[in-house]
Amino acid sequence: xxxxxxxxxxxxxxxxxxxxxxxxxxxxxxxxxxxxxxxxxxxxxxxxxxxxxxxxxxxxxxxxxxxxxxxxxxxxxxxxxxxxxxxxxxxxxxxxxxxxxxxxxxxxxxxxxxxxxxxxxxxxxxxxxxxxxxxxxxxxxxxxxxxxxxxxxxxxxxxxxxxxxxxxxxxxxxxxxxxxxxxxxxxxxxxxxxxxxxxxxxxxxxxxxxxxxxxxxxxxxxxxxxxxxxxxxxxxxxxxxxxxxxxxxxxxxxxxxxxxxxxxxxxxxxxxxxxxxxxxxxxxxxxxxxxxxxxxxxxxxxxxxxxxxxxxxxxxxxxxxxxxxxxxxxxxxxxxxxxxxxxxxxxxxxxxxxxxxxxxxxxxxxxxxxxxxxxxxxxxxxxxxxxxxxxxxxxxxxxxxxxxxxxxxxxxxxxxxxxxxxxxxxxxxxxxxxxxxxxxxxxxxxxx
Ligand code: SDX
Numbered sequence: 001x002x003x004x005x006x007x008x009x010x011x012x013x014x015x016x017x018x019x020x021x022x023x024x025x026x027x028x029x030x031x032x033x034x035x036x037x038x039x040x041x042x043x044x045x046x047x048x049x050x051x052x053x054x055x056x057x058x059x060x061x062x063x064x065x066x067x068x069x070x071x072x073x074x075x076x077x078x079x080x081x082x083x084x085x086x087x088x089x090x091x092x093x094x095x096x097x098x099x100x101x102x103x104x105x106x107x108x109x110x111x112x113x114x115x116x117x118x119x120x121x122x123x124x125x126x127x128x129x130x131x132x133x134x135x136x137x138x139x140x141x142x143x144x145x146x147x148x149x150x151x152x153x154x155x156x157x158x159x160x161x162x163x164x165x166x167x168x169x170x171x172x173x174x175x176x177x178x179x180x181x182x183x184x185x186x187x188x189x190x191x192x193x194x195x196x197x198x199x200x201x202x203x204x205x206x207x208x209x210x211x212x213x214x215x216x217x218x219x220x221x222x223x224x225x226x227x228x229x230x231x232x233x234x235x236x237x238x239x240x241x242x243x244x245x246x247x248x249x250x251x252x253x254x255x256x257x258x259x260x261x262x263x264x265x266x267x268x269x270x271x272x273x274x275x276x277x278x279x280x281x282x283x284x285x286x287x288x289x290x291x292x293x294x295x296x297x298x299x300x301x302x303x304x305x306x307x308x309x310x311x312x313x314x315x316x317x318x319x320x321x322x323x324x325x326x327x328x329x330x331x332x333x334x335x336x337x338x339x340x341x342x343x344x345x346x347x348x349x350x351x352x353x354x355x356x357x358x359x360x361x362x363x364x365x366x367x368x369x370x371x372x373x374x375x376x377x378x379x380x381x382x383x384x385x386x387x388x389x390x391x392x393x394x395x396x397x398x399x400x401x402x403x404x405x406x407x408x409x410x411x412x413x414x415x416x417x418x419x420x421x422x423x424x425x426x427x428x429x430x431x432x433x434x435x436x437x438x439x440x441x442x443x444x445x446x447x448x
Pocket of ligand 1: 247281321322323324327382
């Protein structure tokens with residue numbers, strides 16, 4: 001089948017920042033310096049400090065990069081104060097309601113919603129590439145039965161690159177859709193196989209006739225003697241979870257993928273590093289931590305009010321997992337959508353899950369409490385997603401894996417955007433040295 005019309009040209013309609021007459025004025029050591037100010041598409045302001053060190057000798061310091069832009073990007077826009085999230089300009093609410101995960105992934109990676117033929121071609125490639133090399137099946141045997149699926153996923157994504165060496169070079173963009181499709185398709189197969197391994201069940205092969213989400217559920221829950229038929233409500237809820245996780249601008253794991261990719265490391269190695277960054281409980285591991293938290297509250301019989309009181313006690317070191325966000329200082333729009341989807345799916349499935357009751361009560365109590373109000377702590381994407389995935393039958397240690405499957409198109413989009421930048425440089429932040437001054441080596445008999 002001839003590939004339909006050319007992909008949207010890389011860089012077509014590239015948005016660019018608008019130079020302004022604004023200047024940031026710095027006075028250091030009695031000298032005054034001016035730095036240019038750039039304005040983004042939505043009016044955000046950035047002080048361009050690319051010339052700072054060469055002109056002033058000073059660097060900036062920003063622990064955790066909360067105030068530092070690492071790049072210009074046209075992929076995702078977030079307004080944390082307004083609770084706005086858009087992929088390539090399209091509101092997340094519209095995509096979650098009307099799009100599919102494959103279509104939204106194409107949008108993120110190539111910048112435009114696909115035409116019919118483009119979507120059909122992308123879908124065909126996803127089907128063509130859904131198998132992993134048979135030899136990779138043996139690699140699963142090298143992991144202990146209780147291996148965390150994120151350890152398996154990061155290792156197997158790197159291993160995928162070994163079986164597709166032609167894709168290890170930063171691809172010329174005309175072949176990029178193949179690389180993107182291979183990775184997006186096979187991540188499902190690897191994830192489902194790791195789940196089957198943990199159960200001691202045989203790996204289930206993908207089916208060419210199934211679309212992205214039903215095919216994943218088939219590989220997860222079918223058995224050789226008993227095919228699984230997912231309910232439409234479950235497919236829809238998982239579709240929304242994947243779309244809502246697909247990108248989130250320069251979050252920890254995406255910044256990791258961009259940093260590793262900046263050394264010209266291949267797409268597989270860069271994505272495998274993103275999986276590792278996502279694993280942390282403050283990032284992609286939070287959905288698993290939310291379920292553990294709700295489990296403990298229910299098991300202990302502690303009231304939500306009593307738990308919130310412990311969270312507010314700084315000495316407790318307890319956090320309300322699934323609450324708070326580095327960027328959203330308002331309700332995470334993804335959490336709003338997932339809260340509705342969670343309620344709808346549980347009702348359709350006739351499931352009454354105590355966890356949802358407890359989660360909604362925790363939210364009700366927290367949102368009225370000055371501790372959370374003053375710190376602008378609201379539910380984030382992880383607060384309700386775990387309850388949906390648990391109801392689908394996905395085990396909690398697979399939750400970060402589901403986040404990775406959802407986030408993969410975002411990682412791919414950012415890796416491609418960075419590689420298409422003519423000025424792409426290896427990331428190399430500076431530091432402020434606070435260690436010992438110069439001192440001479442001491443022989444061991446003179447050390448005390
Ligand atoms: C994701 O970056 C992204 O975009 C990430 C993500 C994506 O899509 O990629 O959105 C996905 O990672 C969502 C976040 C998932 N993590 C959690 O739900 C873990 C719980 N949340 C936090 O640990 C925390 O809110 C962070 C890490 C998410 C954000 O932390 P910040 O913005 O750095 O805030 P902070 O740690 O500086 O805290 C500010 C204050 C502190 O209190 P004080 O020192 O002022 O007294 O708020 C408190 C914190 O103790 N605080 C919390 C809290 N989060 C912050 N107190 C209780 N419970 C919480 N969850």
